[in-house]
Amino acid sequence: MQKLDPEKLPRHLAIIMDGNGRWAQERMLKRIVGHRKGVETVRTVVEESSLLGIKFLTLFAFSSENWLRPKTEVRALMALLKAYLAKETTRMMANNIRFAVIGDRSDLPEDVNSAVAEAIAKTSQNSGMVLTLALSYGSRQEIYQALTQLVDAVLAGKIPREKLSEDLISSFLYTSEIPDPDFLIRTSGEMRISNFLLWQIAYTELYFTEVNWPDFSKEEFYKALANYQARERRYGLISDQVRKRR
Ligand code: FPP
Numbered sequence: 001m002q003k004l005d006p007e008k009l010p011r012h013l014a015i016i017m018d019g020n021g022r023w024a025q026e027r028m029l030k031r032i033v034g035h036r037k038g039v040e041t042v043r044t045v046v047e048e049s050s051l052l053g054i055k056f057l058t059l060f061a062f063s064s065e066n067w068l069r070p071k072t073e074v075r076a077l078m079a080l081l082k083a084y085l086a087k088e089t090t091r092m093m094a095n096n097i098r099f100a101v102i103g104d105r106s107d108l109p110e111d112v113n114s115a116v117a118e119a120i121a122k123t124s125q126n127s128g129m130v131l132t133l134a135l136s137y138g139s140r141q142e143i144y145q146a147l148t149q150l151v152d153a154v155l156a157g158k159i160p161r162e163k164l165s166e167d168l169i170s171s172f173l174y175t176s177e178i179p180d181p182d183f184l185i186r187t188s189g190e191m192r193i194s195n196f197l198l199w200q201i202a203y204t205e206l207y208f209t210e211v212n213w214p215d216f217s218k219e220e221f222y223k224a225l226a227n228y229q230a231r232e233r234r235y236g237l238i239s240d241q242v243r244k245r246r
Contacts, residue, residue, distance in 0.1 A: 004052070004222065008229045010182035012056035013049060014204070016196055017042070019188025019212030032076045037214035039084055044218055046088075050095045050129045052225075056178050057131050060196050064104065064138035078112050081135070085115040089122055096128030102174035103137030132178065139198040146172035175200055183228045187213045203235050 017038060024034030042059065049057045062077060069077075085099075092099055099119045108116065116135070150172050153159040159168070170176065180200045186192075189210040193201070207224050209216070234242050 004225055005229055006053060009052055009054055009225065010205075010228060011054070012058065012179050012181045012183075013054050014058040014060075014181035014184045014197060014201075015045065016060045016184070016186040016194060017213040017216075018186060018190055020214060022188060023212040023214040031073060032080075034212075034214055035077060035080055039080055041213055041216050042084070043088070045216070045221055046097070046129075046131055047091075047095070048218055048221055050097055050131075054129060056181075057129060058102070058175075058178070058181065058197070059131075059133055060137065060194075061133045062103075062135045062137070063195065064107075064136050064141055065195070067107065067136070078109055081133075082112050082115045085119045089119045092119070092123050092126070092131065096126045097123060098126040098128070098130045099123045100130055100132040100177075101135050102132055102142070103135040104141065105135065107136040130178065132175075134196065137174070137196070139195045142174050143199055170199070173199060180204065182233075183207065183225075185209070185224050187211055187216050203233070205231055205233065 020034035020038040021031040022034070023037065024031050027033075045059075046057065061081065066077070067074060089099070091097075099122075101116055101120065105113055105116065146169060150159070150164075150169065154161055154164070175197070180202070181197060181204045184193075184197075184201055184204045185207045187209055189208065191208050197204075205228055207227055209220065209224065211220050232239060232242060237245075
């Protein structure tokens with residue numbers, strides 16, 4: 001296991017959990033078996049992140065495009081989600097984790113939405129890690145709805161035109177309460193962002209691994225974090241300037 005510096009962990013870690021389907025198909029199993037195994041990885045990563053003291057963990061669980069998958073797979077994913085929430089809320093309470101969701105919740109089936117609302121309410125006073133699931137989430141849609149609200153507010157005279165700023169735009173996104181991610185992991189070898197947190201990842205460090213999500217073990221997780229710790233974040237500056245700022 002890699003030695004990690006507790007002072008240099010990402011404050012906000014975001015993950016695109018990919019490769020459940022391929023993991024299953026490579027083993028001649030149904031895709032849903034891969035998703036089920038993927039839930040075990042979710043448990044491991046949530047638990048480890050919280051133990052390490054990561055403050056914000058955001059997982060891309062279901063994109064706005066995923067609704068177009070075969071109905072049986074969508075239904076199975078929704079059932080998994082509901083079962084996860086029913087089971088894991090107790091563990092979230094034990095670990096002082098606050099649960100949140102980003103995305104268009106109105107698209108979710110009613111029973112899933114109720115389970116989401118319940119988990120949010122139950123964990124709302126917890127002060128430890130914030131676990132956010134992106135559900136029915138698409139970044140362009142998020143930016144579009146933020147701009148619509150912003151334009152309406154400006155036209156209604158509620159926000160003066162000269163008050164527009166990057167921070168103001170951020171405050172209209174689903175992630176208004178969450179800092180931008182420091183580190184983004186994508187599993188399964190795909191090197192795309194797939195409409196995830198496009199505005200928020202302007203300065204995020206990216207990490208791609210060939211490992212499929214169901215095989216993303218505690219060791220792989222530590223390896224990714226060690227890789228993050230070895231990097232120098234420059235935000236457009238040069239090394240000397242970054243060192244002087246420390
Ligand atoms: C990507 O694998 C994964 C998803 C679309 C969903 C992620 C869902 C889980 C890990 C399980 C449910 C989550 C929770 C939090 C209970 P893929 O199906 O796109 O894999 P493929 O690209 O190999 O087909």
